[in-house]
Amino acid sequence: MTQVNKALTAFQVPIIDVTTDEAIFEGEGWDAVVVIATSLAEIKQDEVSLLAAHASQIDFRVGKSATLLFAPGLAGGRLIISPVTDSDNEYSDVRIFAKAAREGIAIAKAAGATKPLLVVPSVTDNRFANAEQVAALACGQELWQPLEARESKSLQPSLTAIGLLNTATHSLLLNAAESGRVLARDLCGTEPERMSAIGFAQYCVDAFADSGLAVSVVDQVEQLKAQYPLLSAVGRSSFDVARHHPRVVKLEYVGEGPITKTLFFAGKGVVYDTGGADIKVAGSMAGMSRDKGGAAAVAGLMKALSILKPKGIKVIAELGLVRNSIGSDAFVTDEIITSHAGVRVRIGNTDAEGRLVLADLLSHLRLQAQTAVNPQLFSVATLTGHVVRAYGGYPALVENSAAKKQGVAATLAEVGQLWGEPFEVSRLRPEDFDKIADKNGAADVVSSNNGPSSITARGHQYPAAFLIKASGLTETELAFTHIDIAGSAVEGDPLYGKPTASPLVALLQFSN
Known part of the structure; x- marks a missing residue:
């Protein structure tokens, strides 16, 4: 051990x-x-x-x-x-x-x-x-x-x-869930040097030793830049500091017996968010070591699955771990960067970095999902202040049309309600896609507006439209649900409160 x-x-x-x-x-x-x-x-x-x-x-x-x-x-x-x-x-x-x-x-x-x-x-x-x-x-x-x-x-x-x-x-389920939640709390709540991208990745590797999960880490700079261009743009200023280099952790669980469904999870793991060139000011940088709560929750889910060992399902996860640093090589607004899916993205605000990380992860998962049995894709992220403004401590589910037809958000919301991790369900609208259109046509999409999401109309819904476009999901019929946990990742003090591992328990029950 x-x-x-x-x-x-x-x-x-x-x-x-x-x-x-x-x-x-x-x-x-x-x-x-x-x-x-x-x-x-x-x-x-x-x-x-x-x-x-x-x-x-x-x-x-x-x-x-x-x-x-x-x-x-x-x-x-x-x-x-x-x-x-x-x-x-x-x-x-x-x-x-x-x-x-x-x-x-x-x-x-x-x-x-x-x-x-x-x-x-x-x-x-x-x-x-x-x-x-x-x-x-x-x-x-x-x-x-x-x-x-x-x-x-x-x-x-x-x-x-x-x-x-x-x-x-109940003990097998409860102990499996709590084992995952301990891991998720540790990953989310630990300070940014100890749980840097490298530290987070190594903690996962150690935690999953002998778990039966397939675990790999993308750690080569050139591979990261070639295969995760948006993620690498977020981490560009961190490449000059060896201990701050980005990582992508890949995890796979395969249950016994014939596979009847396949779940794919992209986890946002921004280990520290300065805001980048659009730097956070007036004390708003405090607590930004918790911007990795999405990746932490997904890692915890995989830990719980490895113990519970449900049959008939496959679960594949990618965790994007990166520090959004400020420096002379930082990416800036107005840049146009081509995503892994080949979509040209104009940067609207460098403090809207999490969706860039997720878009590349989802693009990789999209390719695997196209040949998978009954696939469903999810992104889990502490993404916007708007979701907190809109729903307080409740996470939001925002699904594409394919997921809506399958009733993914409705089912997950029902499960969450019964297991003490309730969700609010939001809907994508045409205006959300209009908001990410690059008005002069130089790029295919704009990542965000240039104001805080908390004062932006539909500030937690339209990022899901961006994820769909920038990851290439628009060209598929794959079911995708975005989960914004910015309001539920910690309890009490929003800066230094105890991590909750939300929505690990609901996702675990949904997976079975």
Whole structure:
């Protein structure tokens, strides 16, 4: 096992299926019982129900806010009731269980528990069909710590395991998903020198050692310039600094049995975005080491697939890793650069660099998809401020006409809703294609306007039109869906908040 794999495994808290109510009692190996319930009446275990009901008579917080109770006879003598609020609200979704689970597991950790048992009583509302799994995954999000802190402080996981009391078996899926999410958070959240394009690529190579995935890295300068001309334009100023050279990571998963569908993912991995010649000013460069969240999420998805090993599918990914540096050799607006697909692109703004990276990746994937079984293409990127302006913390799905006919965005949105990673669905319009037309005809397309996307009408929709044109997808009937995760890649503080690995879980469920 590589050092990276050891680090990933060491810091992941395993989830263990528990199928008997006897586990709630002292002596069964657990040291706290954490109940995530919509009401005290929903608790099925008599011992827990009676204790909670009695406590609620003398402490009105019980059942209304997360509370630790002294519980002789129960595991560890600790009972934590973390209520799920607002379940009667017709607009609520399964994330209310995730919120309650995070509050409960945080109390368990602070109380000194190291092996808590999570109890999520089943509910009949279909909106909450995956409440157990979503609650368990939320614990992983709550417990993750940054890679730099783990290394510098020699941090170890505060918990050794989390039990999930249920009648089904969820642990394989949940542990696979969380393994991918740990990798994705590390890749997205680590500072730009440690997770440079070279560092990101090597972290992936190490993380996928012995995974069964086919892994390769494009690292030769001349090959990058010839095969990824738009990506190389973004990285042009970085070529003078050896440690900042771009990379393209290629990953492939092939499931057992006859292949029934093939998924292709392009991940934006701008490891640091200065804005280039259109430099970010007034403090807006802070946090731009997180502009690699798309590539990180795709890498995490591939990690999860390598563990879960779903049959009958093939998944191919390309991660474009590049630093958008400023310097004497930086690319500038008004340049016309020919993409891998042979499309002449006029640069409208060097701070709209992510779509250039994705266009070349998608062009390579397009060639493979043309002979694949039931292909669907996706791009995943922290692409625009406009998607945050439009949808807040929700990622957007923007599909081409072929994907719309197949119902790709509608299906993915439904999956995301049930798994606590909801999407908003946007539509491409003729105006989006008009916006990328080069008005004087010198180029085939313009990459962007020259203003911030957040104040540009249809600022997150029209980049999908650019991707379709610049990657050569216009000339095909291939289904393509663009996923803009700029609002969901981190939580809390948009600059330094905890990475979420969004939308890894939804994509994993969609893939199966």
